Amino acid sequence: MTESKALPYHSTGLRGELTVPGDKSISHRSIMFGALAKGTSEFKHFLLSDDCLHTIGAFEKLGVKIQHDDETVTVEGVGLNGFRPSKDTIDLGNSGTSTRLLMGLFSKQGFPITFSGDASLSKRPMKRVIAPLQQMGAQITATDGDYLPLTIASNHQLQAVNMTIPVASAQVKSALLFAAMQAEGTSVFTELAQTRDHTERMLQQFGGHIDKQGLQLTIGQQPQFKAQQFRVPGDMSSAAFMIAAATLVQNSELHLKQVGLNETRTGFLNVLSRMGANIEVEKVEPGSESMGDLVIRPAALHSTDVGGAEIPNVIDELPLIALAATQAVGVTTISGAGELRVKETDRIATVTAELRKLGANIVEKPDGMVITGPTPLRPTTTDQLDSHGDHRIGLMLAVAALLSPEPLTLNDAGAINVSYPSFFQDLANLL
Numbered sequence: 001m002t003e004s005k006a007l008p009y010h011s012t013g014l015r016g017e018l019t020v021p022g023d024k025s026i027s028h029r030s031i032m033f034g035a036l037a038k039g040t041s042e043f044k045h046f047l048l049s050d051d052c053l054h055t056i057g058a059f060e061k062l063g064v065k066i067q068h069d070d071e072t073v074t075v076e077g078v079g080l081n082g083f084r085p086s087k088d089t090i091d092l093g094n095s096g097t098s099t100r101l102l103m104g105l106f107s108k109q110g111f112p113i114t115f116s117g118d119a120s121l122s123k124r125p126m127k128r129v130i131a132p133l134q135q136m137g138a139q140i141t142a143t144d145g146d147y148l149p150l151t152i153a154s155n156h157q158l159q160a161v162n163m164t165i166p167v168a169s170a171q172v173k174s175a176l177l178f179a180a181m182q183a184e185g186t187s188v189f190t191e192l193a194q195t196r197d198h199t200e201r202m203l204q205q206f207g208g209h210i211d212k213q214g215l216q217l218t219i220g221q222q223p224q225f226k227a228q229q230f231r232v233p234g235d236m237s238s239a240a241f242m243i244a245a246a247t248l249v250q251n252s253e254l255h256l257k258q259v260g261l262n263e264t265r266t267g268f269l270n271v272l273s274r275m276g277a278n279i280e281v282e283k284v285e286p287g288s289e290s291m292g293d294l295v296i297r298p299a300a301l302h303s304t305d306v307g308g309a310e311i312p313n314v315i316d317e318l319p320l321i322a323l324a325a326t327q328a329v330g331v332t333t334i335s336g337a338g339e340l341r342v343k344e345t346d347r348i349a350t351v352t353a354e355l356r357k358l359g360a361n362i363v364e365k366p367d368g369m370v371i372t373g374p375t376p377l378r379p380t381t382t383d384q385l386d387s388h389g390d391h392r393i394g395l396m397l398a399v400a401a402l403l404s405p406e407p408l409t410l411n412d413a414g415a416i417n418v419s420y421p422s423f424f425q426d427l428a429n430l431l
């Protein structure tokens, strides 16, 4: 995944209609619940990106039959006790979501499982999941106690717990919910802040029970989940790249269809609207995961402050908010976002370094960034742009390039396949 790509630049507008790919978080979870259910589940508009293919590969290695065509996936459920041991290590590529959720899901199996990942994933902290799972009785040994490769030992018992989840992370929360549904007794988890709630929603959609009071979740053993058929909503985090582009590039008018509007994921729309963006939400379809159509037109932006409890809701969109801030009048601060340092790259460092190559006025802080705008974006050094192997950095830079009057090249452009393989094709259709 090291190829360089000449980026489209000097855009005169994004115009037309687009259905963005399926939601990554929901696609991963649909395979997990599909595998636990009785019967054959079918998911339309599934995201067949590198990350989700790693989740599919993991379940196939553990004996689950999964088939797919271009965008529909079928999963033959085996239930909690129907998995088969894998002789091989399970490679989870770049996918933190697969790794962390599967650690919880497979924390009580009668055979050991070993996970590995690529260079980036092998540097990401796993203790945040390992420690609470160990408290529940899971037996996990990891490299230096924190990193992949790691092995979950054969284990026949988990105990319920009452705990505050130490990090505001949907991945950690979801791992704990998967373990809690296999534990003796009823567990109570308190979140530090609301994080995306796809696991809780999907659990109920498959016939399970979970109680939510504010930030407190109560969960015990579950009835047998029943297979489901549904359409995966468009990924708000992928739509965000196109929303930012149509906001920043003059003469745009972009219609996005069936984008997921789960309230724990729409923080980007709130922040950009607060900055002055022109985003209309139409034809909302309610459901376990609601979706709707969006119309985006260009707008002059002004600065804002992003921080506190809002952060988990915009965590994946912060690189794009930093980009938008370079075009906004005033000083934008992003704070309380130290989690960015442990994503696919240290995104505070990579966003700052890469946007500076384009002339942005951006200062790195331990837990965020301060961006002063507006500044024109154009190449200011001979260094090429670089995704650093991080899909969201590569995608953000491709949006930035649309504003440049001069050509730009992106190194390691293949990283975008982790979440949005059709991005350059989709963009070309709108330019």
Ligand code: S3P
Pocket: 024, 025, 026, 097, 168, 169, 170, 171, 172, 174, 195, 196, 315, 316, 339
């Ligand atoms: C995800 C949760 C977020 C997000 C990631 C997907 C999920 O991570 O950054 O892209 O599907 O649960 P954290 O929950 O660790 O912040």
